[in-house]
Amino acid sequence: MQPTPAEVARTLAAGHLPAVAHIACRQGPYPVRHVTDSQGRVLLLAPRNGALTTALRPSEGNDDTALVLDISDVPPVAGAPSLGRVWVAGWAVALTGEQAREAALEYADSDPAPDLLDVGDSQVLHRMEVAEVRYERNGVLVDVDPDDYALAAPDPLRTIEFDLIADLADHHVDEMAGYVRRQLGPAALPGDEPRVVRLDRYGFMVRLGDRLARLAFPRPVTDRHDLAHLLHPVLCHRCTRDSEAETIR
Structure with a gap:
């Protein structure tokens, strides 16, 4: 989308x-x-x-x-x-x-x-x-x-897009890079360093060297809070895996 x-x-x-x-x-x-x-x-x-x-x-x-x-x-x-x-x-x-x-x-x-x-x-x-x-x-x-x-309707994230991208770059580089590589699979080359460069209600755009890739959210987001809720499993991937492991045990 x-x-x-x-x-x-x-x-x-x-x-x-x-x-x-x-x-x-x-x-x-x-x-x-x-x-x-x-x-x-x-x-x-x-x-x-x-x-x-x-x-x-x-x-x-x-x-x-x-x-x-x-x-x-x-x-x-x-x-x-x-x-x-x-x-x-x-x-x-x-x-x-x-x-x-x-x-x-x-x-x-x-x-x-x-x-x-x-x-x-x-x-x-x-x-x-x-x-x-x-x-x-x-x-x-x-x-x-x-x-x-x-x-x-205007995109609800546009006025805070810079702040959101800056937060991802400052605090969640490894989590986002891992998520992007998992989503793209073989399309993500070993030397690529994924960097989020755009965000909107439908997903985000990532730059990988001289290439761009778009990843879609499961559904459109409504505001910053909704985006944080949607991205929580991505940004806390380790927490999600630990929770799944605890459930299995």
């Missing part, structure tokens, strides 16, 4: 990566601060008198402004493959009143930025309704159905 293009697109667009906006009939691109709400709609937070807010002001006779959000993955560690790049296109509208307050609360669920306290005063929230999603990886471009994108 591995993430679908819609799931990767939602993960990349979630707000933890740098993004720029290309706005219709405006010079740019514009750096943006953003998150996505529960439906995958983009929430943009910007100063009221800033360049982005000025560029997003609709032309006469319109209520919204067309734009494309451009987001590229940043691999968590050296030697890790990129998840690719996503373009999310749609129309943005400035929120006011109760809509702005509700959007600020949704924004805070992903990023409790202090500037959210100034929404309605010195800060403005725009919401972009998603009309088109395109995902590219390794030169392959995929059109993602906006409905599939909206229904997909």
Whole structure:
């Protein structure tokens, strides 16, 4: 199992990566601060008198402004493959009143930025309704159905992926290397030193020299605690064998 293009697109667009906006009939691109709400709609937070807010002001006779959000993955560690790049296109509208307050609360669920306290005063929230999603990886471009994108969930491990990989590298190198060799069998060459370089809800990717291998979890994980529970038999392999031996005795 591995993430679908819609799931990767939602993960990349979630707000933890740098993004720029290309706005219709405006010079740019514009750096943006953003998150996505529960439906995958983009929430943009910007100063009221800033360049982005000025560029997003609709032309006469319109209520919204067309734009494309451009987001590229940043691999968590050296030697890790990129998840690719996503373009999310749609129309943005400035929120006011109760809509702005509700959007600020949704924004805070992903990023409790202090500037959210100034929404309605010195800060403005725009919401972009998603009309088109395109995902590219390794030169392959995929059109993602906006409905599939909206229904997909961002990966629950993405924001802590670096911390998880660092913990495995600092404390569980031998256990993980042994597990990888057992799983890969003859495909793991004697000189290989397996190193975890990516983690997601479906499994992890390991670098072995100049090769990459993906190992799947028995089921998708839901959060860090669930991952720890799933990996316990791997990281405590000796404990598991001792327990089995005790049971046999």
